[in-house]
Amino acid sequence: MKMNKIFSKAFLDSLFFTQNKWHQHGVLLHTLRVVYYALKHGDFKMLAAALLHDIGKPFVAFKKDAEDFEFDEWSFTDHEEMSYQIIKKWPFLSDYTKNLVRYHYLIRDLKKSKKEDLQRYAQKKPLWDSLDDDFKEDLHRFLKYDDLGKGKKRRD
Numbered sequence: 741m742k743m744n745k746i747f748s749k750a751f752l753d754s755l756f757f758t759q760n761k762w763h764q765h766g767v768l769l770h771t772l773r774v775v776y777y778a779l780k781h782g783d784f785k786m787l788a789a790a791l792l793h794d795i796g797k798p799f800v801a802f803k804k805d806a807e808d809f810e811f812d813e814w815s816f817t818d819h820e821e822m823s824y825q826i827i828k829k830w831p832f833l834s835d836y837t838k839n840l841v842r843y844h845y846l847i848r849d850l851k852k853s854k855k856e857d858l859q860r861y862a863q864k865k866p867l868w869d870s871l872d873d874d875f876k877e878d879l880h881r882f883l884k885y886d887d888l889g890k891g892k893k894r895r896d
Contacts, residue, residue, distance in 0.1 A: 743799045743822075750814065754801040760813040764891030767797045773889035778882075786882055788833060789840035793886070796822025820845045839875070840882060843867075847883055 744751040756766045763770055771794055778790040797819045804815035824842035827833055850868055853860040871879075 742802075744801060746798075750801040751798040754814045754816075755798040758813055759797075760808075760815065761811065762890055767794050770794065770889050770891075773891070774885050777885040777888045781881075781885070783881065783885070785836065786840065786878070786885070788837040789844065789882065790885060792827055792833075792837070793823060793841050793844045793882075794819060795826050795841075796820070796824075799826075836875075840878065843871070843879060844882055844886065847879055 746752075754766060755768050758766060759770065765773070771791060774793065775787060775790040778784075778786045797816045800816055800819050800822050801814040802817075803809055804817070807813070808815055820842055824838060827841060828838055846864065846868060850861060850864050853864060868876075
């Protein structure tokens with residue numbers, strides 16, 4: 741996986757200014773908004789994950805297709821795995837937090853890949869099936885905070 745350098749255009753632009761058509765804000769402000777919604781709903785056990793869930797995004801930001809170039813936006817394929825790789829050895833984080841970061845996009849990934857990429861779906865579905873029901877519920881709730889953190893869509 742290619743990684744952007746910290747002072748690259750992709751890293752800085754995605755961190756502070758631009759993500760894509762689904763996000764109104766850059767990664768940093770989006771992250772702070774997700775933290776806000778987790779706090780607002782009293783989900784304190786999700787705070788660390790809310791703060792770290794997209795830590796890998798600026799490292800993997802890239803231009804994927806003509807739409808990215810046309811609108812000067814970024815794609816972040818497998819950003820959740822990069823985020824997990826960054827934090828996985830941090831001893832002060834719980835396995836729960838690490839797993840929430842690692843799998844926070846799994847629900848959306850399954851829905852999207854079922855329509856567009858059946859091979860990816862076949863790879864991800866057993867992972868979903870291996871998670872316990874309580875954690876699946878937490879992932880659904882976290883996805884709501886993540887969506888709220890995106891703000892309004894700029895375009896469809």
